[in-house]
Amino acid sequence: MPRLANSVHHYDIRVSDNDHWTATGLVNGKSILLIIGGGIAAYKSLELIRRARERGARVRAVLTPAAQQFVTPLAVSTLCEEKAFTELFDLKDETEIGHIRLSRDADIIIIAPATANLLARMANGLADDLATSVLLAANKPILAAPAMNWQMWENPATRRNLARLRADGLHFTGPAEGAMACNEWGVGRMAEPAEILDAAEGILNAEAGPLKGAHVLITAGPTHEPIDPVRYIANRSSGKQGYAIAAAAAALGARVTLVSGPVALAPPANVRLVRVESARQMLEAVEAALPAEIGIFTAAVADWRAADEHAQKIKKLGKAKAPTLTLAENPDILRTVARRASQRPPLVIGFAAETENIVDYAKKKLAAKGCDWIVANDVSAEIGVMGGDDNQVLLVTNDGAEGWPAMGKDEVAEKLMQRAAAFLRDKRSGLAAAAAE
Numbered sequence: 001m002p003r004l005a006n007s008v009h010h011y012d013i014r015v016s017d018n019d020h021w022t023a024t025g026l027v028n029g030k031s032i033l034l035i036i037g038g039g040i041a042a043y044k045s046l047e048l049i050r051r052a053r054e055r056g057a058r059v060r061a062v063l064t065p066a067a068q069q070f071v072t073p074l075a076v077s078t079l080c081e082e083k084a085f086t087e088l089f090d091l092k093d094e095t096e097i098g099h100i101r102l103s104r105d106a107d108i109i110i111i112a113p114a115t116a117n118l119l120a121r122m123a124n125g126l127a128d129d130l131a132t133s134v135l136l137a138a139n140k141p142i143l144a145a146p147a148m149n150w151q152m153w154e155n156p157a158t159r160r161n162l163a164r165l166r167a168d169g170l171h172f173t174g175p176a177e178g179a180m181a182c183n184e185w186g187v188g189r190m191a192e193p194a195e196i197l198d199a200a201e202g203i204l205n206a207e208a209g210p211l212k213g214a215h216v217l218i219t220a221g222p223t224h225e226p227i228d229p230v231r232y233i234a235n236r237s238s239g240k241q242g243y244a245i246a247a248a249a250a251a252l253g254a255r256v257t258l259v260s261g262p263v264a265l266a267p268p269a270n271v272r273l274v275r276v277e278s279a280r281q282m283l284e285a286v287e288a289a290l291p292a293e294i295g296i297f298t299a300a301v302a303d304w305r306a307a308d309e310h311a312q313k314i315k316k317l318g319k320a321k322a323p324t325l326t327l328a329e330n331p332d333i334l335r336t337v338a339r340r341a342s343q344r345p346p347l348v349i350g351f352a353a354e355t356e357n358i359v360d361y362a363k364k365k366l367a368a369k370g371c372d373w374i375v376a377n378d379v380s381a382e383i384g385v386m387g388g389d390d391n392q393v394l395l396v397t398n399d400g401a402e403g404w405p406a407m408g409k410d411e412v413a414e415k416l417m418q419r420a421a422a423f424l425r426d427k428r429s430g431l432a433a434a435a436a437e
């Protein structure tokens, strides 16, 4: 059997702040169980095996009967340098390595291509071949890379199956939009092998992350407060900082609920996104998502809403008769959650956008809202934080204020979540020590 070039030991080391190093994105030394479904994209799974092995992973593969119409077990086993698994009822293999062992031995299971049929069988808990039996018995994270004709992808039956599988905790990457093997154009092309491996690395990282098991609840974006059916009060918040925090929390292993006002951003991977419009809807969604270990309130919630929402569009009645808008105060979501008697998250973080006296105002806000930390930033027009990609913040706690250098919003997010993870760890060990006394 031909030997592949030696594995490239591929570490992506990033300095996330001055006092620690994080190694991220490793399939190096990990075992991947690849389930190959029966679709034309199966040819790309051969490439996936090559790329995974280059990154230092061990790959074992299972082919469904339909997959074997597209790629051969011989090609797969040659690239894996392992037997390719195809049969559920192979007495020899069931004694040597059965479907339970296949999943137990893996660190992650990747389904590529995940066909509509395979997803449908999984969504219904079927175990009628080796692939579905392995998947039903799996105790490891599962990443699916769907690939199918765009109409199959959009079919309500597939949408139902996906929703079910997502709720069951399956991870997805892709599909992408593009030309299809059937000469049509649409969403349904399998993600590229490198993207699939990047997604797998993200999941493996999260599995070992310091926020594993914690629920992080985040608000983001502006709110829209209706005046009438076509008009609303809004603000310029882009939602970028909150979305970056959601992504950073998920990357550290947290279960993330992101309650978002209307923004033009793609949802971060592995985050439960709850879309809302108004402040009142946002509060309702936040309270419904409790309990959480950490609450982070980045949303630029409108302070006021129209006191009376008109059921019909307000008519222009001539110059002298411009309507008067009466405003009513919105609920303060941060304050409401931070002051809850029950289910108050152990760590509540607010944001303060100020244009002057930042530290002073942030300290006052910390006390007024009842939160634990305030991340304060200068949003005066010349700084360009609103809508921009960079941010310069001060972390204000009861112990004082700490200025962070200007950095990308994603770096602020990562640094903040590392801090939050350390806070939770200290709190947990403090509680454990107190219990032991």
Ligand code: C5P
Binding pocket: 219, 279, 297, 298, 299, 300, 301, 302, 303, 330, 331, 332, 333, 334, 335, 349, 350, 351, 352, 353
């Ligand atoms: O009061 P101010 O808008 O400056 O407070 C900012 C902080 O309070 C942010 O964390 C913001 O998300 C939160 N907030 C809120 N609900 C409001 C107003 C602000 O959650 N109605």
